[in-house]
Amino acid sequence: MKIAVLSGKGGTGKTAIAANLAAVCDASMYVDCDVEAPNGNLLFTSSIQKTEPVYVKIPVIDAPQCNGCRACTEFCRFNALAFVSGNVMVFREICHSCGGCVLVCPTKAIAETRQEVGSIAYGTSKNIHVISGAMHIGIASGIPIIKELWNVIEAASEPVFIDCPPGSACSVMESMQHAEYCVLVAEPTVFGTDNLKMVHELVKLFQKPYGVVLNKCLKNEWNPAKEYCVQEGIPILCELPFDQKLAEIQSNGGLVVRKAKQYKNCFSELLKSIEKEVRHAAAVDS
Amino acid sequence: MKIGVPIDMPSTDEPVSSTFGRSKKFLIYDTDSKETRYIDNLAMNSQGGAGIKAAQVILDAGVDVLLTPQCGENAAKVLHESHVTLFQTTSGSAQYNIDQFLQGKLLKSGDFHGGYHGRQGEGGRHI
Numbered sequence: 001m002k003i004a005v006l007s008g009k010g011g012t013g014k015t016a017i018a019a020n021l022a023a024v025c026d027a028s029m030y031v032d033c034d035v036e037a038p039n040g041n042l043l044f045t046s047s048i049q050k051t052e053p054v055y056v057k058i059p060v061i062d063a064p065q066c067n068g069c070r071a072c073t074e075f076c077r078f079n080a081l082a083f084v085s086g087n088v089m090v091f092r093e094i095c096h097s098c099g100g101c102v103l104v105c106p107t108k109a110i111a112e113t114r115q116e117v118g119s120i121a122y123g124t125s126k127n128i129h130v131i132s133g134a135m136h137i138g139i140a141s142g143i144p145i146i147k148e149l150w151n152v153i154e155a156a157s158e159p160v161f162i163d164c165p166p167g168s169a170c171s172v173m174e175s176m177q178h179a180e181y182c183v184l185v186a187e188p189t190v191f192g193t194d195n196l197k198m199v200h201e202l203v204k205l206f207q208k209p210y211g212v213v214l215n216k217c218l219k220n221e222w223n224p225a226k227e228y229c230v231q232e233g234i235p236i237l238c239e240l241p242f243d244q245k246l247a248e249i250q251s252n253g254g255l256v257v258r259k260a261k262q263y264k265n266c267f268s269e270l271l272k273s274i275e276k277e278v279r280h281a282a283a284v285d286s
Numbered sequence: 287m288k289i290g291v292p293i294d295m296p297s298t299d300e301p302v303s304s305t306f307g308r309s310k311k312f313l314i315y316d317t318d319s320k321e322t323r324y325i326d327n328l329a330m331n332s333q334g335g336a337g338i339k340a341a342q343v344i345l346d347a348g349v350d351v352l353l354t355p356q357c358g359e360n361a362a363k364v365l366h367e368s369h370v371t372l373f374q375t376t377s378g379s380a381q382y383n384i385d386q387f388l389q390g391k392l393l394k395s396g397d398f399h400g401g402y403h404g405r406q407g408e409g410g411r412h413i
Contacts, residue, residue: 078334078335079329079336082342082364084364084367085368094335
């Protein structure tokens with residue numbers, strides 16, 4: 001079971017929900033795909049067992065071998081190569097590591113070198129595998145790290161909860177496109193609802209089964225996110241209250257399901273609803 | 287000497303395009319022959335790296351001096367490497383800026399912005 005947790009805006013509670021869902025399972029994996037600002041590991045008292053670097057391949061030009069035909073600069077759809085004063089210039093941060101330039105070079109003047117773009121930390125917290133991707137400072141794209149994280153996710157046999165980056169851009173798509181089910185987390189604000197609409201569009205585009213967790217709900221107050229869900233017929237998985245206790249536990253780096261019984265029950269119920277939805281989606285699919 | 291100016295419509299009376307990498311065309315003025323021609327900016331619809339490709343178009347056209355309101359860091363690297371000099375345009379038409387340049391009234395560009403790559407479209411991160 002591979003569950004992606006996403007939201008249109010940051011700070012809605014993706015990490016809290018993904019981490020606490022992982023914590024109510026008997027055995028599970030939590031994967032932080034928010035590689036620009038991974039912070040899920042703060043909620044687990046996890047010990048990092050190993051950290052592995054992530055590399056991408058970058059072309060290097062053997063200038064004496066180059067005949068200036070420009071096959072490579074014309075091939076590169078990302079314009080990562082330019083032909084300047086008789087030499088090929090490589091823009092590392094624009095390169096998407098497709099390897100196409102190497103293939104099209106008729107004189108074999110292009111080889112590849114590897115560049116470290118980030119790392120993946122592997123830890124455990126009780127029976128949860130805590131996997132966290134992080135980009136190096138100055139690197140333009142986190143996609144290669146998310147791709148590598150997905151190799152780990154695919155290999156897992158236990159339920160996996162994927163903490164996606166905020167928004168609905170490339171890095172989010174990379175994080176959720178192979179998930180079996182998407183949990184959208186929404187805040188009861190107009191801004192939060194607008195962002196919910198964006199991720200709602202995204203999950204529809206990818207034809208994923210999905211449901212919404214309404215977070216930070218205020219009693220007897222207008223909730224535009226709920227209104228949107230009702231209007232669009234989006235399944236509401238649960239409503240979490242705007243609760244100071246929850247915030248305090250989180251701020252001290254704790255998981256609410258380990259510190260407050262009511263939340264343990266709440267997240268267990270949420271997990272059950274998700275499992276039911278996933279089974280239902282699988283049945284519809286087959 | 288060949289002068290290049292990013293422009294969106296093929297006329298010397300048109301204002302200079304507000305963007306270099308994604309302008310529609312480039313006006314090329316040859317000070318020796320006094321001829322003006324317009325070339326397409328092949329980078330206009332690029333997914334990424336538009337500045338780099340636009341700079342390639344400029345240097346392939348044999349431009350010596352580029353008059354532009356702004357230019358990304360990567361494009362500037364390409365242009366600098368090929369000894370194209372950059373001057374900052376002011377508001378007004380392409381012709382006005384060419385005249386200003388010929389009278390020595392435009393400033394050499396020194397400050398380039400760092401480009402947009404990875405800084406837009408990231409959803410809520412930068413709001």
